[in-house]
Amino acid sequence: MISKSSVITTLFIDLDDTLYPASSGVWSLIRQRIDRYMVERLNYPPDQVAAIRASLFQTYGTTMRGLQAIHQIDEADFLAFVHDVPVHEHLTPDRRLREVLSAYPQQKIILTNADTRHAQRVIQALELENLFQQIIDIRAIAPFCKPQEGAFTTALRLAHESDPAYCLVIDDAPRNLLAARQLGFHVALVAEPPVRPEPGFPAITRLSDLPAIFPCDHLERP
Ligand SMILES: [Mg+2]
Secondary structure, rough: OOOOOOOEEEEOOOOOOOOOHHHHHHHHHHHHHHHHHHHHOOOOOOOHHHHHHHHHHHOOOOOOHHHHHOOOOHHHHHHHOOOOOHHHHHHOOOOHHHHHHHHOEEEEEEOOOOHHHHHHHHHHOOOOOOOOOOEEEEOOEEEEEOOOHHHHHHHHOOOOOHHHHEEEEEEEEHHHHHHHHHHOEEEEEEOOOOOOOOOOOOOOHHHHHHHOOOOOHHHHHH
16 A cells, blocks of 8 residues: 555556556567567577577667667668557456546556557557557667666656655556666565465556555655
8 A cells, every 4th residue: 555645646557568467468478579579580409599588678778779879770770670569459448447536536558668659559459549648668768678767767757756755656566566666766566376475566457457456546746
């Protein structure tokens, strides 16, 4: 539960596996496209690509930042290739989420390590258009990505916030939340069972359950 006395003016909401449930399978399709990119464009051995991807993700924050550092890949080409997945076949309009998010007076911002085009396709498939004041994507936070500190401080600046204590970061990745919490943000984890929430994070199964840990009546900053 986010403390009742906290005044929060901005919600930073992750995209993949947060705005929609991980069980939809969209992110695993993107992961497969990343593997394919590494095999087809960079000649990684197919049987090693999953392990190399995981290690790049660990070291550089995202596979893309790792491939940029090692191979100087073209960012636009990579982002278009990996997000070429049939989002609409896996996501359906989420009326409940629309209702829930609409009730929050805070500014709502998508903060994602994906790109804006993919974010817009997801938002369209879920019918959540006109709910978010900004999409802060991997390009906007360059050269950083979550969970790096620079990603969060850049997002704060782009959101016209000066203090992380007025912001709530919602994400499915515990490592992003750990980093955000260290910087002074409030955090909330979205985790579908059987994922066991990390201790210490307010956690919900679906984003539409947000009022259970963060009631809508938190006042805006006077
Ligand atoms: Mg995510």
